[in-house]
Amino acid sequence: MTAFDTIAEKIILEQELVIGPLAWSEAMKVSGMQVAADHTVTIQNGDPKAAVDRLVAQYERLFGRASHEVCREAVATLVKSMAPADVPTSLR
């Protein structure tokens, strides 16, 4: 599991607390992101940062700014330990 897989999973889990199973079905719609039946998240080939940005945008498109903040808070600790250049734009 890469750091970006973990970030995506944490974001989905946090959204699940608020919107329930919808969090998983919305994540499944994000291109470049594979969500297995056991809820394992894998970011496939391509730019992992962009995939995370698309995930955040997917929630924000539906639920607005508050959902963006939830994503940011969910991974705040993880992001702190990353080099600034590695942090997806939506989470800076």
Add this chain to the structure above:
Amino acid sequence: MADTDTQNARAATKGHEDYEAELRAANETVYKHSLELARLKQALEVANAQQENLLHFISHEIKGYLTKGQDAFAGIAEGDYGEVSAQVKELAAGALGEMRKGVATVMDILDASNLKNGTVMFKKETFDFKTAVLDVVSQQKPAADEKQLGIQLNLGNGVYTMVGDQEKLREHVIRNLIDNAIKYTPSGSIVIELSDGDNKIHFSVKDSGLGITDEDKPRLFTEGGHGKDSIKVNVHSTGYGLFIAKQVVEAHGGKIWAESEGQGKGSRFTVELPLSF
């Protein structure tokens, strides 16, 4: 005509956009409320866990003090510290009884907490359920005699050898149901029945006591679930007895339920346990 069509199309698009914006705003509002609820739920879970830990800690500490006191009074009553007067012996025996009740109350709270957290280990041992019922009845008989309650035993000649945690079934289920029947029956009788069939043991305790109101039925087996008037009859009730009994029975793959025709019409508690689980 073309102008009108364009105007209509623009109006439809505008209506659609407005509708979308409205929907998005509604979504955001619902999300914010859900977020607030999720945060409150998290805070509540943390507070509950802290309260549970505190309750566990206090109960554990009190149990320790009570056990020490219990040992001291038992020593005095049994003459371990030398000969004492009959009056002191009687006082020590009385205090010992109270200490034991105190320990039992604290143990109820601790057991309920442990069962709820899933930190209770159940033994799998082979034992005779009928013997356990007879043992408990003989121990509880003096309390029934004191209230002049008749105990009728209808114990069928079936197979009652089962696999399970003998001590927990005996203390939390058999004793609890018989004890409750005695406590909540001011006068009359108690009928204890045992039968087998379908690889199950059917055990029931029927009394002619206070009965259960429809209002009390839903909370009967819940944690701390007192009947509305039960506390008037048994002021020492913790409300954990039937909750624990249900947890223990269900951990053995069994069922427990209560029936009553209402207040003052007695009640019947039935337990169904598989012979092995």
